[in-house]
Amino acid sequence: MTRVLVVDDSHFMRTVITDILEDAGLTVVAQAANGREAVELVADHDPDVVTMDVEMPEMNGIEAVEAIMDHDPVPIMMLSALTTDGADATLEAMEKGAVDFFAKPSGTISTDLSAHAEALVRTVESVAQSDPTAQTISTGQRSTADREGTYVDHPTLVIGASTGGPNVVESILADLPRSADFRVLVVQHMPDQFTGRFAKRLDGRSAYDVREASDGDRIGGGEALIAKGDYHMVVSGYSSGRLRVRLEQSAPVHSVRPAIDVTMESVAETIDDPVTAVVLTGMGSDGAAGVEAIDAIGGQVLAQDEETSAVFGIPGRAIETGCVDGVHPADELVDAVLDTIRDRT
Template sequence: MTPSQNRPVRVLVVDDSALVRKLLMDGFSRNGIEVVGQASDPYRARDLLVELKPDVMTLDVEMPRMDGVTFLKHFMPAMPTPTVMISSLTQEGKRITLEALEAGAVDIIPKPGSGVVDDLPLMLDEISRRVREAARVDVSRFGRMGSAPIERVAANLDETTDKLIAIGSSTGGVEALNHIIPAFPANSCGIVVVQHMPAGVTAKFAERLNGLSAMRVKEAEDGDRVMTGLVLIAPGGMKHMTIVRSGGEYRVQLKEGAEVNFSRPAIDVLFNSVAKAAGGNVAAAVLTGMGRDGAAGLLAIRHAGGRTVVQDEATCVVYGMPKAAHDMGAAELVAPLEKIPAFLSRATKRN
């Protein structure tokens, strides 16, 4: 249903950046477009689409918990809504642009890659014009391509994005990882690991694990994609390992930074980034080790909807990090080492 001539276009703004949302909303308001709602992730956007039934949705690609294109693919058949993708990733010729158009986006507007505060306001008159035009597009054909009941969309969203396993370990962790990494089948979801080790050792450790495992194991490099069948070990040395979402993918970033919990790379740094990037699509474990690295990060993952486990005292060389995580309520399960791979696999299995 398109808006009538005597009322303004009603738009829902979806972007994980509060600044971008404010700039878009201010620009739309100045151009006579009614902003009926805003959302920072697809889960909130889903609820607002059902509640508000806007004429148009503007949608970013890179967002926490799920990328915008995947969200579009799953929501458009259930509730067709003219959608304008506004993202720094939707540059002409990029694969993500084609995917967005195939999923039902009616327009693609590249967001400035840098200088958003200065450059985006200059685009708002044009963006507003294109949003008005999008409101007149009939997207009902996407609903005829096999629509699902609205009440099933929430469940579908939790199954769409890639799953991820994150593991942190320290003292005694080399033997623990030698025991559990080979227990994962070759088609397991991507695994990222921080094991406290000095520089120059992790590459050899990854090589040895690779020879023992069905999954491929390597020392992580900046830009590596986290993918099915691959274990990435954080390199020891001067950088932390973090995970970021890039479109529909997870990528490794190696970053300079001070020690955290006397460690670099630090488990907390990895886990906090995973909580932000993957939300409920991650399962994480804290294994044997001294200190408390990983406890706060594991709690962040649990709060984001992820599944969490720590190694029990009986199978730990040092029950320091797992105890710290357990004591602060970060672990939903305390388990012996040999039970942890099965828990992580079940927690990340697609239905």
Template sequence: MRGLIADILESGGVEVVGEAGDGREALSVVADTEPDVVTMDVEMPEMDGIEAVERLMADTPTPTLMLSAYTAEGAEETFEALDAGAVDFFAKPGGEVSMGVSRLEEQLVETVRSVARADLSTGSRRRRTAAAAAASGAARSDAGGTGDAGPDVSVEPNTTLIVGSSTGGPDAVERVLSALPGEADLRGVVVQHMPEAFTGRFAERLDAACDLSVSEAEDGMRIGRGELAVARGGHHLEVASARDGRLRLNVIDEERGQGVRPSVNVTMESAARVVDDPLVGVVLTGMGADGSDGVRALSRAGARVLAQDEDTCVVYGMPKRAAETGCVDTVLPLDDIAGGITGERA
């Protein structure tokens, strides 16, 4: 697997300066070679990827991409690695050792290049600090920057929220949603570029961290006040209708020329078509341009559109392309996004 990955990266123009057979060896190789980016398997002898990332971030912080098994167990371990400070992950199809990854050469090279540009000062290590503060009873503003999270919030009734993100998104989404008060009259959808084996676990983690109720989207499900659905990996998610204060969602198992599934564009464009109540769109950190067509549709429908600023993005790709459309109303630091959604910050 190491040889295969090295060949793929080299053929894509990425210089491979070293290899390691386990986490302990990786720490030594990183210290000696000072690479721009590290690809790290989760399962390794001697020292696994989770411990290796923790040590790496403490000793020689380096943008790290986790290579994960495409399984529910792999998802749990991968999220632990993201908590430890890894920037993103790449799911290996077909198990621990599979030549199938060679079919995804272009995507792997693009992801490695994207992770190499990540700003670690905005990375997921801050999630542990925020979570510890929340657990100890600290003010919610320490976790989300939105100030007093009392019942007096200015969210308009029946507001629909659509959040889109990619690289660096799991941490960013959690920090935004955990700062939203449960009393807010919100229902909505989260679209995170993530494989199908991972989105269910992602929804569970968000549900545990948030006052709002979060679950993985199912075909035909209805979500109402205080509820959010996470788009299922490998499928598009449409808002099919908006009635009686609830949204009905369709999970679509087909290609739509978006290049990614789920696509932020598909969900935002569908919401723009059917939602007559107040509508808010948010584009967070991520590589690529997904969401730029969606924010155009939202803007035409009269929605408020927010985007994360460059300084707090792990990768300033999707928010940049969204802002370039001229359809973003407000650009905010990550910790001010929740306040922008509730109307506390303009």
């Protein structure tokens, strides 16, 4: 039975979250009204998962995540408002070690959270199964200059990730040398209020020009698009090394939108230059059909290994297809990606 610590400065929200979780059969072992209490209660109760509010008195959620991960690492799920500030704070908390997040549907005090009970419980249970120690990833240990080389023309890199993915995606884009000249497509399961801030964060840390995808966007070498939350990102055209995408709200695939499979399958159907696909940490099987499609056109497929994956669902299901060419720790993925496009003539 999953044991949960609920952390929120609102007594109302603590009660609502506790009722939702206990009605679903989870056990709430304790509640905390601020981050300082949360740190103490984690040490006392050793919960399977913590639901962590962001803005709290005495010690906020980001500070609490850092303290917990330093002393008593447990899986942490952030509960964040659907705002720009909430997105920025949540991404910072994930950098400190939080595994995933759940967006409060109507602000800090979400009176309608019960309407989203099933999704909340599913996310809590997913995070409870994760490995919190897999979240620390070092970037910049090698400069992009160390990775300079001669690469094939017009390569495309498509990355798929879910639970625990933002840190790994960031590490790849931060260390990817501009000289590789990839057209990069990223599908990270994330709500639409967050993907724009995620793209902005990546843009500030990468040599690539990164932005949230818009319908009709075109990119060439050295540019990256992040799939917009609640929209599938489909490659609709490709010519002279430039690709075009469209956004669509067709039915969710694997209960998610954007879906990794949708983007990867469209890449396989449209692009005739070199393609590398990478599947990263996350719950579920999204991406398995996509890597099969990439493999069928002669593309290269890489997967994150189990030891460094917070959740080994997505890479594990991809590996089971028999289409994965290499399995690597998170901090070795950039070099593995570059090896797929080296000009060996």
